[in-house]
Amino acid sequence: MRTRANWPAGVLAGAWLLIILVPVYVMLRAAFESRETYADKGPLGLPTEFTLDNFRYAFEQGFGRFLANSVTVAVLTVAVVLILVPPLAFAIVRSDSRTVRQAFKVMLFGLAIPAQVVVIPVMYLIQYIGLYDTLIGIALPTAAFAIPMSTLILTGAMREIRGELYEAMAMDGSGPVRTFFRLVLPLSRGGIATVIVFTALNAWNNYLLPLVLTRSEDVRVATLGLGVFQQQYSLNIPGLMSAILMTVLPMLLIYLFARRALIRGLMGVGGK
Template sequence: MTASAPARPAARGAAAPPRPPRRRAGRPGRRRPNVLAGAGAFAWLAVIGVPLYVLLVATFQRSEDYTAAGPLALPADPTLDNYARAIDNGILVFVANTLAVTAAVVAIVCILSATTAFAVVRSRGRWTTGVFRAFLLGLAIPAQAVVIPVYLIIVQLGLYDSLVAIVLPTAAFALPVCVLILTGSMRDISDELYEAMALDGAGSVRTFLRLVLPMSRPGLATAAVYSALQAWNGFLFPLVLTQSRDSRLITMGLFEFQGEYRVDVPGLLAAVVLSAVPILIAYLLARRSLVNGLMGVGGK
């Protein structure tokens, strides 16, 4: 057996083989902290957190302590009297009325916007295109511009000072945005799925119920949350179309804590907290579908 020849030294002028890059000391994959982004996030957290802190802390303070110590001071003698006073002033009745109006608005908007969007996506006729353009025209009409005609129509229908008087215009002004959302959501459904349903012998109704609605769940959640927020935070229609105390919603019921010469700030903020709990729970339950609906079907 012959021994292997020793490696010859590299000739002068020849390029040396590249050296492997040196690894930096430290943990693998560790990145430098972004100080600027952290400072911006902390500032934004302060902007959001300080008002929430003031809101929650004030609900446990007495009115005289809040006036003397200021909004940032911790309650020296925490109390739940503000929540009890808010309940005594009828905040639960206002919440119940608002829940009823919100549920009705969400049901009407989801049913009408889903069927309208399905007709727009699957039909290319002139009538459906005209209806879709009419809905888009509704985006440019503010409620303040037509509040007087809406008031006259509600009075002629005999619905003034009722919850139905709030449901109908609120749902009407929420429909254009929801139709636009669901139209974009349903257009992302591939034609192969529609063809598969047609080969299976499914008609339009079955295709809508078995294919379109499940695939459009994120868009439906987005439309539901949007319409619920419009109904829950609405102020103009409850102000103009209702009068009695039994028909008041949250936005009008908060005036119960404002007197002629003073405002019960802790009691008012306790009522605000109680009024925000239901819509916060609804958002927490639908937040994932809401984000997917804003990003597109399936979160694409």
């Protein structure tokens, strides 16, 4: 049977796409143009030149160090989550204990607590353990806030693994540790990829925790560096746009390489 085209939906989708693409075009065009050309043509003009001077200028202002700090925080956060969440999710899925189920529910209560509510107590805790104004001091709270959602995602992926596979591993003489590494982790790639992307995005885009938990320029991340860049050089729009582009590009590349596994994990079929 032939289906009739939904023209209103197509028009609305096209309009929404246009709304999204216009700022992206403004950012890309300004990032590769000089200040003089941008001032003459305006934000919506056609591109007339190509230059990398804006990126060189951003690195001269220390933005390369800010990006390196963001990468370090993101890697540390993902590492902490990957060490803790897969064994935790495996224990939740395979345990029949009522205590484990209740503990899981209590942990998920963390999803209802925004970081803004507890950021001051977190700051005092980080100061008490001597990690204030360090990259580790940013990564640990960021990982803590990512653990509840990551556990929820990964338990959904692990529940898709059929019970017959666990029985086959048990008949083969495999214990819980071997079953975890030989069966569960390989079949949970979709969920793990989702957790990695979700955690990395949260760590990379985090602004509040780095703002409160750091004060020196040496440990400033890209989101804070972008704000300072805008305050100090607000008239240099092309330079600011080049810094924004460098901030957006790493997470975009991660999404492009992991999008298939990410979609599978979000749809709850990571274990198949």
